[in-house]
Amino acid sequence: MARPEQVVIIGCGAIGASIAYKLSQSASLQVTVLEANSQAGQGATGASLGVLMAACSQKATGDLVTLRLASLRLYEQLIPQLERQTGLSIPNCAGILCLSQKIGSESKWQSLIGKRQQQGFDLQFFDRDHVRSKYPFLSAQSALYSPSDRALHPSMLVQALVKAATLNGAKFIYDHPVDRLADIPDADKIVITAGLGSDRLRQSLDLDLDRPSNLLAPVGGQAILVELPDLSLNAVIHAEAANGEDINIVPLGFDRYWIGATVEFEPDTLPRTSNISLLLDKAIEFCPAFAKAKIIETWAGYRPRPVSQRSPILGFLPSHPNVSIATGHYRNGVLMAPITAEIINDLILKGESDRPWQGFALKS
Ligand SMILES: Cc1cc2nc3c(=O)[nH]c(=O)nc-3n(C[C@H](O)[C@H](O)[C@H](O)COP(=O)(O)OP(=O)(O)OC[C@H]3O[C@@H](n4cnc5c(N)ncnc54)[C@H](O)[C@@H]3O)c2cc1C
Numbered sequence: 597m598a599r600p601e602q603v604v605i606i607g608c609g610a611i612g613a614s615i616a617y618k619l620s621q622s623a624s625l626q627v628t629v630l631e632a633n634s635q636a637g638q639g640a641t642g643a644s645l646g647v648l649m650a651a652c653s654q655k656a657t658g659d660l661v662t663l664r665l666a667s668l669r670l671y672e673q674l675i676p677q678l679e680r681q682t683g684l685s686i687p688n689c690a691g692i693l694c695l696s697q698k699i700g701s702e703s704k705w706q707s708l709i710g711k712r713q714q715q716g717f718d719l720q721f722f723d724r725d726h727v728r729s730k731y732p733f734l735s736a737q738s739a740l741y742s743p744s745d746r747a748l749h750p751s752m753l754v755q756a757l758v759k760a761a762t763l764n765g766a767k768f769i770y771d772h773p774v775d776r777l778a779d780i781p782d783a784d785k786i787v788i789t790a791g792l793g794s795d796r797l798r799q800s801l802d803l804d805l806d807r808p809s810n811l812l813a814p815v816g817g818q819a820i821l822v823e824l825p826d827l828s829l830n831a832v833i834h835a836e837a838a839n840g841e842d843i844n845i846v847p848l849g850f851d852r853y854w855i856g857a858t859v860e861f862e863p864d865t866l867p868r869t870s871n872i873s874l875l876l877d878k879a880i881e882f883c884p885a886f887a888k889a890k891i892i893e894t895w896a897g898y899r900p901r902p903v904s905q906r907s908p909i910l911g912f913l914p915s916h917p918n919v920s921i922a923t924g925h926y927r928n929g930v931l932m933a934p935i936t937a938e939i940i941n942d943l944i945l946k947g948e949s950d951r952p953w954q955g956f957a958l959k960s
Contacts, residue, residue, distance in 0.1 A: 600626040603944065604783040606774050606797060607631065607790035609641035610750060610933040611922050613757035615787055617678075618937035620764035622945060627766040629758075630780070632773035632793065637754035639791045640929060643897020645819060645854050646750040647844045648931045649834060651717040652694045652742035656708055659952035660906070664928065665715060666951065667935035668744060674934050675748065678756040681763065686756050688748035689847055695727070695736035695835040695882050705740050717744050733827060733885050736835070747832045747846045750930050776800035777919065785944055786919045791900045794909075794923040801916055811909060811958070812924055814898035816864070818871045819856025821848075822889035829853070835882040843878045852892070855879050859927075866896030901926040904959075908932060910939055911957035920944065921958060 603619055605612050608631035619627045633639070648671060650664035675686050702721065709719045722730065722739040731739075758768055777786060777800050788794050795811050833845040846854040855878075858871050872894055879886040902909055902924040909924040920943055922936045935951065942949035 598624070600624055601784040602782055603627050603785045603787065604780050605629045605787045605789055606780075607639070607788070607793060608633075608636040608754070608758070608768065608770075609639045609789065609791055610637070610644070610754055610930045611791075611925065611936055612787075612789035613637065613754045613761070614933035614937035615789060615922060615940050616766050616768075617757045617761040617764070618941045619944065620761040620766040622941070625944070627761065628783075629761075629766065629768045630772040630774050631768065631770050632790075634770050636758050636768065636770075637751050640897050640899050641750050641754060643817060643819065643857075643895055644750045644930050645747065645844050645846050645856050646688075646753070646930050647692070647745075647747045647832060647834070647846065649692055649742075649745050649844075650931060651712055651744050652692055652708075652719060652740050652834065654704075654708065656711040659955050662952055663935050664931060665717065666938075667932050668746075670934035670938065671746070671748070678753075678760050682756045682759040684752065684756045684759060686748055686752045687848070688746055689830070689832055690743065690746045691831040692742050692745035692747075693731075693831045693833050694740040694742070695734065695833060696738050696740075697736060697836070697838045697881070699737050701738050705738070708740070717742070731829075733829070734833075734883055736882060741831070745832070747844075748930070753930070753933075784918065787940060787944075788913075788919065788921040789923060791923060791929075792898060794900070794921060798913060798921065801913065801919070810903055812900045813903050815901045815926065816860035816862075816866045816896055816898055817857035818860070818867045818875070818894065818896040819854055819858075820872055820875055820891055820895075821893040822853050822855060822876075822886070822891050823851050824853060824886060824889040825851045827851070827883070827885050829883070833882065835878065837878060837881060841878070843875060845879055845883070853889070855886075867894050899926050900924050900929075906956055908936065908956055909958055910936065910953045911943065914958060
């Protein structure tokens with residue numbers, strides 16, 4: 597029998613763990629994941645709110661929309677499959693209610709509803725009076741409800757992926773920062789999923805370049821956990837303020853909610869206290885009851901955002917056909933983890949994928 601191909605994945609956030617799980621299902625591959633931290637999911641994934649917003653996101657068509665919708669669909673099977681296989685529960689909440697303070701959004705949303713219907717997703721439009729009668733504790737000019745979008749607990753997702761991949765035979769090695777790709781000579785194939793650490797790894801292959809350019813830049817995000825008794829909010833809220841800025845409110849059960857996240861391009865150290873009131877103010881604008889919320893915890897993380905190409909970055913490294921990369925998912929890495937895993941699985945096993953990934957390939 598042929599020796600299984602050795603695949604080494606560097607980085608164990610939502611992307612690395614999802615790819616490890618997918619690849620671990622193939623008998624022809626032996627998967628090893630090297631993670632710099634002492635546990636999985638401590639990078640951007642650990643800061644994420646896990647909102648999977650694809651059907652109600654405003655862009656109607658295009659290859660990115662196709663991938664996001666496909667990823668959302670993959671979660672419908674992935675969550676119960678992981679729960680069954682591992683015995684772990686992945687807390688998740690189906691349905692996103694998008695609120696808008698803009699007047700006259702109906703025609704824009706009606707056109708999105710039509711497009712999504714053709715793509716197999718149901719969306720419902722609520723005018724101001726409907727919002728008021730159905731959700732008396734919310735304040736908005738209009739709303740769009742998407743039953744297929746959802747939120748899930750990102751750290752629990754990663755735990756379940758790691759456990760399921762381990763049961764399938766994958767190995768996870770923690771406290772193992774990789775400095776240079778040349779340090780792992782035994783691998784037949786390498787997958788870089790190191791989030792913001794991916795730049796350094798890619799550059800370790802381009803030592804002959806004077807100044808290898810950066811692929812990614814960090815974009816900060818701050819979020820809070822609050823407690824608010826007696827609010828019967830059981831859908832995820834995505835709220836867009838009149839100035840275009842948005843927030844998500846994720847119900848966690850037991851009167852607790854995550855609220856986030858800020859989008860911060862300046863390199864200040866986070867978390868910043870001023871952002872806590874900013875997030876709460878936005879939540880109060882749409883749900884005045886949050887004025888009485890008690891803040892339990894605040895945190896911040898850094899999203900990996902591509903500098904000079906579209907998000908995400910997927911495919912082989914130019915001139916290095918045995919090294920692939922899956923990073924730069926910016927604000928949607930948890931949403932896009934299953935489809936990313938499927939594409940990388942196709943590329944590793946067949947050298948090609950039917951999914952529209954080429955537009956995200958790394959430019960040489
Ligand atoms: C506040 C906030 C809220 C967010 N909310 C959402 C949301 O609601 N929905 C959504 O879809 N996305 C959200 N995101 C974005 C999402 O978190 C990211 O897109 C996603 O987590 C990226 O996953 P990743 O696996 O690529 O990176 P990471 O989670 O950062 O994982 C990379 C891993 O690689 C490891 N690593 C790095 N360098 C090395 C090395 N040299 N050797 C070994 N290991 C290495 C790191 O330790 C880390 O564990 C949010 C992000 C933030 C910050």
